[in-house]
Amino acid sequence: MLTLQDIRKSYGAIEVIKGINLDVADGEFIVFVGPSGCGKSTLLRMIAGLEPITSGDLVLDGYAMTTASPFERGVAMVFQSYALYPHMTVAQNLSYGLRVAGTKREEIALRVREVARSLQIDHLLGRLPKDLSGGQRQRVAIGRAIVRKPRIFLFDEPLSNLDAALRAQTRIEIARLQQQLKSTAIYVTHDQTEAMTLADRIVVLNKGHIEQIGTPLELYRTPQNMFVAGFIGSPKMNFLNVRAHGSEAGVHIREMGKAITLPFVGRGEADLTLGIRPEDLVLTPDGSGPFAFRLDIEEHMGEFRLLYLTADDGSQVIAKTTTQDSFAEGDILHFTFDPAAAHLFDADGRRLSRLNDKIAA
Numbered sequence: 001m002l003t004l005q006d007i008r009k010s011y012g013a014i015e016v017i018k019g020i021n022l023d024v025a026d027g028e029f030i031v032f033v034g035p036s037g038c039g040k041s042t043l044l045r046m047i048a049g050l051e052p053i054t055s056g057d058l059v060l061d062g063y064a065m066t067t068a069s070p071f072e073r074g075v076a077m078v079f080q081s082y083a084l085y086p087h088m089t090v091a092q093n094l095s096y097g098l099r100v101a102g103t104k105r106e107e108i109a110l111r112v113r114e115v116a117r118s119l120q121i122d123h124l125l126g127r128l129p130k131d132l133s134g135g136q137r138q139r140v141a142i143g144r145a146i147v148r149k150p151r152i153f154l155f156d157e158p159l160s161n162l163d164a165a166l167r168a169q170t171r172i173e174i175a176r177l178q179q180q181l182k183s184t185a186i187y188v189t190h191d192q193t194e195a196m197t198l199a200d201r202i203v204v205l206n207k208g209h210i211e212q213i214g215t216p217l218e219l220y221r222t223p224q225n226m227f228v229a230g231f232i233g234s235p236k237m238n239f240l241n242v243r244a245h246g247s248e249a250g251v252h253i254r255e256m257g258k259a260i261t262l263p264f265v266g267r268g269e270a271d272l273t274l275g276i277r278p279e280d281l282v283l284t285p286d287g288s289g290p291f292a293f294r295l296d297i298e299e300h301m302g303e304f305r306l307l308y309l310t311a312d313d314g315s316q317v318i319a320k321t322t323t324q325d326s327f328a329e330g331d332i333l334h335f336t337f338d339p340a341a342a343h344l345f346d347a348d349g350r351r352l353s354r355l356n357d358k359i360a361a
């Protein structure tokens with residue numbers, strides 16, 4: 001439906017988008033996620049037709065649209081700043097795009113009513129944007145995009161200006177709306193939680209290039225490198241330096257005199273990074289686990305606790321636990337983990353393949 005072929009963008013001598021290739025299927029909800037400044041907005045604006053594409057091709061439903069106007073592309077964009085017309089009422093804001101496109105009056109009235117009802121803003125139609133709360137303004141901005149029935153919805157961090165509770169609520173409304181409308185959407189965020197909960201597929205961007213594309217679970221379970229491993233998941237994955245040697249049976253490490261075999265493909269001796277998510281570190285109260293970390297601080301979250309720990313070499317480690325035991329700052333706590341839940345990265349931060357990946361291939 002939408003294809004990006006080696007899309008690049010330069011401002012003067014500086015290349016900020018460095019060759020993006022992506023196929024978006026009809027009805028798919030794609031999320032671009034990455035740190036601030038990695039090029040998410042620039043890429044989205046190029047897809048929208050608001051920013052010229054320096055090189056590469058954009059194909060929409062089989063037609064080359066690299067230089068087409070936003071109108072010709074049939075896209076609608078929702079901005080972080082809402083960008084409502086301040087002198088127009090909610091109803092006028094909603095209908096503006098349709099009026100410009102010359103849609104019939106009865107049709108406009110029908111669509112505005114329908115959209116206002118589905119976003120629960122029908123009681124606000126006569127108000128000006130200045131008389132709305134942040135959440136209401138964002139709904140109007142989303143409604144203004146929906147009412148045009150675009151081929152593709154583009155969202156640029158639409159929830160960033162909302163407080164935490166409203167952000168969570170609006171996120172669910174967007175997910176529900178997407179199920180109803182079954183439209184294609186590209187959603188930009190720096191928030192991995194939004195990415196995990198909304199996306200059919202996530203595109204992880206870093207410094208203008210794609211680090212990995214996959215479903216939320218693929219990225220969570222098999223991040224291809226340490227950047228993705230550290231970005232997806234909250235709290236983030238722990239990274240521990242290990243000295244390893246590989247054999248037919250897997251990759252062997254030794255922690256506190258205990259030999260551990262990890263189900264990865266590796267040969268010879270190497271310094272590797274072992275990745276373990278906070279939820280995969282398991283307390284061993286009898287002290288039998290291969291890791292000993294010093295407790296710095298704990299955070300009670302109700303159903304679970306986060307333990308902030310320090311390893312012997314000074315690395316910071318976080319463990320998530322539901323234990324009822326109480327601890328004191330400075331306690332040495334022992335942990336184990338399931339080798340099948342571990343991740344291993346080489347000196348360049350690339351994921352080692354798992355033994356069973358190899359069998360499957």
Ligand code: ADP
Pocket residue numbers: 011016034035036037038039040041042043
């Ligand atoms: P993100 O949305 O991921 O935070 P942006 O797409 O806004 O990132 O920016 C990507 C990079 O491009 C940044 O380094 C930013 O400074 C640069 N950039 C964005 N717009 C311009 C511009 N008009 N002129 C020069 N550099 C720009």
Ligand code: MG
Pocket residue numbers: 040041042
């Ligand atoms: Mg941005």
